[in-house]
Amino acid sequence: MAKMTGAKALIESLKREKVDVMFGISGGALLPIHDVLYDSGIRHILARHEQGAAHAADGYARASGRAGVCMATSGPGATNIVTGLANAYLDSSPVIALTGQVNTYSANSSYMIGRDAFQEADIIGITTPITKYNVQVKSAAEIPKAVRMTFHIATTGRPGPALIDIPKDTQTAKAEMDFSDNLQIRGYKPNIEPHPLQIKKAVKLLLKAERPMILAGGGVNISNASPELLQLAELLMTPVATTFMGKSCFPENHPLSIGNIGMHGTMLANKMILEADVLLAVGTRFQDRSTGTLDTFCPDATIIHVDIDAAEIGKNVDVDVPIVADAKTTLKLIHQQLVNKIKKKGDDNAWVKRVKEVKDKYLSEMDLGKGKLTSPKLLRELRKLLPENAIIATEVGQNQMWAALHFQTIKPRTFISSGGLGTMGFGFPASLGAKVARPECPVVDIAGDGSFRMTEQELGTSVTEDIPVIVVVLNNSVLGMVAQWQRLFYKSRYAAVKLGTVPDFAKLAQAYGAEGVRIGSLDEFSDAVKKALKCEVTTVIDVPINPEDDVFPMVPPGKGLKDTVVGL
Amino acid sequence: MTQKHNHIISTIVEHKPGVLYNVSNLFRCRGFNIDNISVGPAEEVGLARMTIMVRGDDRTIEQVIKQLNKLIDVIKVTRLDPEHIVTRELALIKVNAPNSKARSDIINYADIFRARVVDVSSESLMIELTGTSDKIDAFISLMKPFVVKEVARTGITALSRGAKSVKIDE
Numbered sequence: 102m103a104k105m106t107g108a109k110a111l112i113e114s115l116k117r118e119k120v121d122v123m124f125g126i127s128g129g130a131l132l133p134i135h136d137v138l139y140d141s142g143i144r145h146i147l148a149r150h151e152q153g154a155a156h157a158a159d160g161y162a163r164a165s166g167r168a169g170v171c172m173a174t175s176g177p178g179a180t181n182i183v184t185g186l187a188n189a190y191l192d193s194s195p196v197i198a199l200t201g202q203v204n205t206y207s208a209n210s211s212y213m214i215g216r217d218a219f220q221e222a223d224i225i226g227i228t229t230p231i232t233k234y235n236v237q238v239k240s241a242a243e244i245p246k247a248v249r250m251t252f253h254i255a256t257t258g259r260p261g262p263a264l265i266d267i268p269k270d271t272q273t274a275k276a277e278m279d280f281s282d283n284l285q286i287r288g289y290k291p292n293i294e295p296h297p298l299q300i301k302k303a304v305k306l307l308l309k310a311e312r313p314m315i316l317a318g319g320g321v322n323i324s325n326a327s328p329e330l331l332q333l334a335e336l337l338m339t340p341v342a343t344t345f346m347g348k349s350c351f352p353e354n355h356p357l358s359i360g361n362i363g364m365h366g367t368m369l370a371n372k373m374i375l376e377a378d379v380l381l382a383v384g385t386r387f388q389d390r391s392t393g394t395l396d397t398f399c400p401d402a403t404i405i406h407v408d409i410d411a412a413e414i415g416k417n418v419d420v421d422v423p424i425v426a427d428a429k430t431t432l433k434l435i436h437q438q439l440v441n442k443i444k445k446k447g448d449d450n451a452w453v454k455r456v457k458e459v460k461d462k463y464l465s466e467m468d469l470g471k472g473k474l475t476s477p478k479l480l481r482e483l484r485k486l487l488p489e490n491a492i493i494a495t496e497v498g499q500n501q502m503w504a505a506l507h508f509q510t511i512k513p514r515t516f517i518s519s520g521g522l523g524t525m526g527f528g529f530p531a532s533l534g535a536k537v538a539r540p541e542c543p544v545v546d547i548a549g550d551g552s553f554r555m556t557e558q559e560l561g562t563s564v565t566e567d568i569p570v571i572v573v574v575l576n577n578s579v580l581g582m583v584a585q586w587q588r589l590f591y592k593s594r595y596a597a598v599k600l601g602t603v604p605d606f607a608k609l610a611q612a613y614g615a616e617g618v619r620i621g622s623l624d625e626f627s628d629a630v631k632k633a634l635k636c637e638v639t640t641v642i643d644v645p646i647n648p649e650d651d652v653f654p655m656v657p658p659g660k661g662l663k664d665t666v667v668g669l
Numbered sequence: 670m671t672q673k674h675n676h677i678i679s680t681i682v683e684h685k686p687g688v689l690y691n692v693s694n695l696f697r698c699r700g701f702n703i704d705n706i707s708v709g710p711a712e713e714v715g716l717a718r719m720t721i722m723v724r725g726d727d728r729t730i731e732q733v734i735k736q737l738n739k740l741i742d743v744i745k746v747t748r749l750d751p752e753h754i755v756t757r758e759l760a761l762i763k764v765n766a767p768n769s770k771a772r773s774d775i776i777n778y779a780d781i782f783r784a785r786v787v788d789v790s791s792e793s794l795m796i797e798l799t800g801t802s803d804k805i806d807a808f809i810s811l812m813k814p815f816v817v818k819e820v821a822r823t824g825i826t827a828l829s830r831g832a833k834s835v836k837i838d839e
Contacts, residue, residue: 225687226690229690229691229694230694230695230698233741234741254741286741287683287744288682288683288740288741288742288743288744289741410739411735411738412732412735412736412738412739415728415731416732416735
């Protein structure tokens with residue numbers, strides 16, 4: 102076998118993992134890799150900040166279901182991706198980071214690991230708590246195996262981010278490379294198949310349930326289990342609630358859909374889930390923002406909990422039937438066993454009727470806000486303007502919660518948002534990643550003016566790399582969600598939230614060579630979106646909204662879902 | 670809430686750099702308390718055994734075990750049944766012994782505890798003692814009147830009794 106450099110082996114390995122695009126910024130410790138990348142055929146999208154590169158890789162991963170790859174140089178480059186990895190970790194997204202590192206050894210200079218060399222940071226130590234797996238290669242020959250292992254671990258079982266730290270001398274050293282596929286990881290064997298006995302128990306419970314409910318979490322999106330979920334829900338005529346991360350896994354225009362549960366869930370979902378007698382929770386970790394106080398969460402329900410991560414079972418909520426397995430496989434099996442035992446239920450049973458009744462009541466009472474141009478009204482209008490396959494990314498805060506409440510998602514993997522970490526600035530770069538993954542889908546980032554400012558420099562990436570998306574800035578000149586809490590719980594003492602009316606977002610966009618427009622009515626908004634959908638560059642639509650608008654419904658902090666209110 | 674107890678967890682891990690960091694970091698991140706940890710090579714080359722003593726209720730211990738299992742370099746995690754294990758700790762204890770009376774008293778105590786004198790100087794004695802933690806505690810408290818200058822304890826290591834073994838399932 103001919104010898105090759107570590108950098109060449111890395112690119113060869115990435116190709117074997119079917120990587121055709123990566124997001125990153127170069128630097129001293131990455132020069133050998135970028136030199137090979139130059140004419141490799143892999144597209145390298147140059148971000149304007151490494152955090153943007155990491156979020157873009159995350160958006161790519163969530164939209165495509167494949168690993169998203171980002172790259173950063175040693176030291177500050179590497180530490181700039183930390184937020185992106187933490188974000189991907191909490192939302193179980195397979196983001197793979199490649200970082201340059203200073204030399205493992207240097208005979209005649211101190212440019213080596215452990216000597217506090219120029220641009221040295223212990224990125225392995227820093228990212229250990231926020232990656233599923235990380236590894237520093239110690240020699241060029243280790244690179245192919247490290248890549249194979251990292252991709253395998255990041256994308257299987259419960260996915261998660263992973264990092265490979267690549268010292269510069271291992272990039273330039275030559276070695277004989279072994280690209281064989283054969284991988285033995287003694288400490289990693291994710292459980293895909295559910296235990297038959299547990300399936301039996303679940304089926305028995307679902308058969309005799311009078312008020313069954315499915316709670317679908319992010320795991321359903323991740324395992325592409327939407328068809329199986331729909332099939333099972335329709336067989337049992339079971340209402341389906343989603344967690345925030347589960348949004349888009351079940352069509353929200355379906356009669357059985359009751360929307361998100363949680364701190365800003367729908368009244369319907371928060372109310373009805375408490376009435377369930379059997380709860381089938383799939384791919385969710387019962388996070389605090391979803392459940393409210395635990396002692397009042399579904400106190401009367403028998404809970405079946407399906408999750409591929411054994412550590413999530415019993416972590417927050419005590420469950421009656423634990424099933425450690427893949428969501429898709431499990432839902433399919435449950436359906437298979439049920440389909441012979443029952444006839445498809447009609448929509449005339451008492452529980453479905455009750456849910457429909459409550460649904461109609463809340464729909465008729467729904468408050469879309471005072472004034473002609475409110476965020477809820479705008480998001481409902483946006484749904485009408487976009488095709489079903491359009492992908493929505495969001496920033497974090499009020500914009501995100503309004504989008505979750507009022508933008509109806511229909512197709513899986515069309516709602517991309519930072520659920521676990523709540524990372525402001527995630528949405529815009531993530532929307533670019535999503536657009537790269539699914540160029541045929543329109544992609545819209547629902548932003549607030551506070552969040553957008555955190556990663557707005559990626560407008561440069563969007564224009565120069567030809568990745569057109571639409572950014573809707575719900576502009577209230579304030580850090581809206583914090584201000585809402587100050588209004589509700591801190592006597593309107595608006596400490597450190599007022600952003601002022603700068604910049605002019607339309608002009609900012611234009612300065613980057615993108616389109617920018619400020620609108621003042623729903624009609625103008627509608628026109629702007631129609632125009633943006635046809636536009637070849639990114640369009641930023643600046644929407645002035647009332648800074649006093651609150652997101653409701655809301656479960657006040659420290660309360661349970663039963664305490665959901667529509668105003669305070 | 671069940672009561673908090675000491676639990677001994679035996680793990681087989683990859684014997685390579687960074688694994689101890691990963692394990693101790695997990696305990697820190699998740700707010701678990703390590704009372705005691707001992708690490709050394711296991712029966713197979715390339716593997717190490719970590720014996721960890723944790724204090725917590727049953728729910729916490731279950732989480733500790735599940736979270737440890739998630740670490741890629743951790744191959745096997747077993748909670749040892751306190752009724753069916755042998756636990757041992759080794760201690761080196763340096764005691765002031767300025768005269769022959771003190772020296773002979775200390776040596777007498779050491780004999781009773783089946784401890785060994787491993788170093789003698791004109792001012793002090795060093796004792797090596799192996800046993801359960803209770804036994805070592807008892808011996809150290811007996812030495813107090815002589816003034817204990819230094820103590821080094823290895824922490825508990827443990828194996829379950831009988832032919833069964835904590836091994837990797839292939």
